[in-house]
Amino acid sequence: MNREIYITDYNCVTPLGFDVEANWKALLEGKSGVTLRKVIENHEAFYVSKIDSEKLDEEFIKHFDNQNFTRLEKMFLLSLKPLVDRHSISDNTAFILSTTKGNISLLKNETTLPEGVYLSKLAQKLADFFRFKTKPIVVSNACVSGVMAISVAKNMIQAGKYEDAFVVAGDEISEFVISGFNSFQAIGSEPCKPYDKNRNGINLGEATASVYITSELNQKEKFKFKILGDSAINDANHISGPSRTGDGLFASVQNAMKEAKVSSDQIDFISAHGTATLYNDEMEAIAFNRMDLQNVPLNSMKGYYGHCLGASGLLESIISMESALKNTLIPSKNFEEMGVSQDLNIITENQSAEIKYILKTASGFGGCNAAIVLEKC
């Protein structure tokens, strides 16, 4: 019998606020972090969800003495600190970091690699700051990293390697990433519209998010969500485009639900990936229909936060759990008219609902997909 694994605490740092409470309030009011910003010199502005750097510094200086950190590191530290304050770190505590590009901004105009661009160095710097005793684990699986980081914590605790884990996920807006998605013509020319008929691409975003995951409950938890099942299956189809048949996502959802022993009609809410590219959203609609999940209330958070890459899956999982605790479903922002070929039950306004079982999914470059099933306990 596998050990039961729970998420019992979380925090996030986003353009909508520096804790979950502020974020939740902004979401209820329908606010979005997405604005038109100049990111690359001599280049047109893009719609992005970016944290105000001055506000970030102000917040950071309130909580930390040492200011010798990159912008992204400050975001990570701010996100993790409340969790480290509330839960102790033992010899058997894992530290798991999810990111795609880490401190990639340090590479600009360099002729050799600065140490800080190594993801393991970034992870070790954060781990040392909070005095983690185990070696950090970095999950770098493109845009599914944030969801997978939860799976990795669950699996490594079940393997008996750790008792608990601090999981942190983050990526920042960088010229590197913006130029790349732009070269793919994947960036939308307006605030993104997941699943909408007029969607034309993603908005990039930035955030950090943290969760505390444990197998040992102490009855002091304010809430708990059991991680019932997980899976991350590759499409084996194309490295830069999703499968037309949704194979990998379908199989990931199927596996995760099988492990969770939860059927399609038990799922109360789907927090989907919904990037607002033509192919991704269509692929998701096909995969969810293959799983008979088309009637389950579903949203994409990309209209509020943009696509935060390695942070998105963890951030969206946190918002899903907050949704379940508050018994409130949040609309899929900017969705107006159905733009995928198959039915989906897309949430269009704040509505109250009893949410017990959550399905969270993500898909990304390299043909990767991930799904987890969470239960509010």
Place this chain on the structure above:
Amino acid sequence: MMKKTDICTIENSKIILNEQIIFESETENFSDFAKEAYKTLELNYPKFHKMDNLSKLAFLASEMILKNDDHSNTALVFANKSSSLDTDFKYQESINSQDNYFPSPAVFVYTLPNICVGEISIKHKIQTENAFFVLDVFNEEFLNSYATQILQSGKAEKVLCGWVELYQESYKAFVYLLTT
């Protein structure tokens, strides 16, 4: 109990499968070495030439083990130290210049380390569990624990594990197949 059934190592311009040298070259340059290996071993997969060096390294090592056997239920768990920094560096060079600013999507997609796992999945049409980790040193115990959990939960029958490290001309692959 876990069994390690096949092991492939690539380093110092040599490909070693289960302790036998199956290809070696005088060439120290990785790209040329990979091209020679591809020809000599008759891999016959033109997509290989479009891959970045990290994917070529992971692909070559995996190919030696997976061959043409049925791997429809083999998961892939890979790790390295330098992530995709080899390609990241080249991509950044292309955008450093404001006057000569032509980012290439064909290069950009390889600025993620898990792409090499996608390449292996595509070649063998294996729709299975995938994971890519970045660690500061090779930790076989960690990869094996993660693989064991995949096997024990019934999500795969075998797991191809690998350490695939590459930055410029420094490279090493150590790839092995685990079964119960």
